[in-house]
Each structure stands twice: as structure tokens, then as C-alpha cells.
Amino acid sequence: MSSTTSPFPDRIELTGEGLVLRDWTEADLAxxxxxxxxxxxxYWTPMVSPFDEAAARARLERDRQMRAEGTVILLAITEDGHEPLGEVMLRRxxxxxxxxxxxxxxxxxxxxxxxAVRVMAAYAxxxxxVERVILELEAENAASVAVATKAGFSLLDVPLIEGEEKGRPYALQTWALDRAHVAG
Known part of the structure; x- marks a missing residue:
């Protein structure tokens, strides 16, 4: 971790767009x-599969470690602060x-x-x-491309990020949302 990276708060709760983004807890493991x-x-994420109780517990522990290091925030997407419906991430x-x-x-x-992406972008x-937030998506992931477009992101003309995850090659496009675009 860079010494210039400040830690994130121990607890985060963000509201907006009819959502409450909150910390994961042990009660959420199941x-x-x-x-x-x-x-x-x-298929589309680096999360382990099968995602069982051990995977959930490991993710919660890693979330807390990365937050303390000031590198990653993982928040549960909820509508009321209770039942998680998904997750949103911010990574420096x-x-x-x-x-x-x-x-x-x-x-x-x-x-x-x-x-959730719009609320997390506003937080960033x-x-x-920050002046810009990015999404890294596979062009074939139509659902994520739709999310990027609907959230106001633009596809950048930059080289693809290529690699392999879980035995399958990928090529990620970079999409961006600029603070100036949102404020303007």
C-alpha cells in the first residue's frame, strides 16, 4: 500500500437513488x-465458484482487510438497509x-x-x-455494458486490459465517468 493512500472509514453507509449501501456483516453470510x-x-467476475459459506466468510474477512489498507470498499446493495440484493465495489x-x-x-x-454505481461514484x-471513476467490462457482457451506459459512463479509447481468470481469457474495455460530466 502506498503511504499516500488514506484508510477508508471503519463503517460506511451511503444512501441515494432509493438505495442504502451498507457494510457486510456476519449475519449476511448465508x-x-x-x-x-x-x-x-x-463467469463475469473474479469471485470464487462455487461460492459457499467458506467463500462468503473469506470475502468478508478480505473486505475488512482491504478497507483497513485503504484499497477497496465492498458494500451490500439494499433498498432498506436490511436484505442484501447485491454488492458494489470501489477500488483504488x-x-x-x-x-x-x-x-x-x-x-x-x-x-x-x-x-448503486451512481451512488458509489458520487461518494468517490x-x-x-477523485476526478474520474472507471468500470472495466468485457464487451460481450451486455448487462454490464447496459449498466455503464445507463449510469452515464463513456467508453474510453484506450487499449484493452487482457488477461486470464479462472482458466478463461478476457479482454476488458475501460469505461469512465468524470466528475465534470456529472457536475455539468
Missing amino acids: LMQALFDDPDVA APEGTELGYAVGPAHRGRGLAVR FEQLG
């Missing part, structure tokens, strides 16, 4: 399994402040990811002072 033990989550990285998300299969098609702009 619900995390229902949200993330899904073929789409397994050399290439920029990256956002990410996953919505449980039973909760897709309700605009949760779009709204207003509380962290």
Missing part, C-alpha cells in the same frame, strides 16, 4: 451465498478509481447496479475527491 453462487457471477488502483458490482439473480432487471467524487 445471503451472500444466494447472491454470488451463480453461473453469471462465476494505479489505473484509477474503479467501481464494480454484482447483483443476485433474483434481483436483476430492477436497475440496482445502475443506481464528493468524499474522496
Whole structure:
């Protein structure tokens, strides 16, 4: 961790767009399994599969460690502060402040990811002072491309990020939302 990276608050709760984004707790472990033990989550994200109780517990512990290091925030997407419907992520990285998300299969098609990304972007702009947030998506992931477009992101003309995850090659496009675009 860079010595210039400030830690994130121990507790975070963000509201807006009809959502409450809140910290994960031990009480959420079983619900995390229902949200993330899904073929789409397994295919499009780096989350482990199968996503069982051990995976949920490891993710919660890693979330707390990365938050303390000042690198990543993982928040449960809820409508009322209670039942998690998915997750939104903010990650400080050399290439920029990256956002990410996953919505449980039973909760897709309700605009949760779009709204959660907008709330997290507002947090990054207003509380962290960043000028740009990015999404890194595979062009073939039509649902995520739709989220990026609906949330106001623009596709950048930069090289693809290529790699391999879980034995499958990927090529990520970089999408960006600038503070000036939101404020203007």
C-alpha cells in the first residue's frame, strides 16, 4: 500500500437513488451465498465458484482487510438497509478509481447496479475527491455494458486490459465517468 493512500472509514453507509449501501456483516453470510453462487457471477467476475459459506466468510474477512489498507470498499446493495440484493465495489488502483458490482439473480432487471454505481461514484467524487471513476467490462457482457451506459459512463479509447481468470481469457474495455460530466 502506498503511504499516500488514506484508510477508508471503519463503517460506511451511503444512501441515494432509493438505495442504502451498507457494510457486510456476519449475519449476511448465508445471503451472500444466494447472491454470488451463480453461473453469471462465476463467469463475469473474479469471485470464487462455487461460492459457499467458506467463500462468503473469506470475502468478508478480505473486505475488512482491504478497507483497513485503504484499497477497496465492498458494500451490500439494499433498498432498506436490511436484505442484501447485491454488492458494489470501489477500488483504488494505479489505473484509477474503479467501481464494480454484482447483483443476485433474483434481483436483476430492477436497475440496482445502475443506481448503486451512481451512488458509489458520487461518494468517490464528493468524499474522496477523485476526478474520474472507471468500470472495466468485457464487451460481450451486455448487462454490464447496459449498466455503464445507463449510469452515464463513456467508453474510453484506450487499449484493452487482457488477461486470464479462472482458466478463461478476457479482454476488458475501460469505461469512465468524470466528475465534470456529472457536475455539468
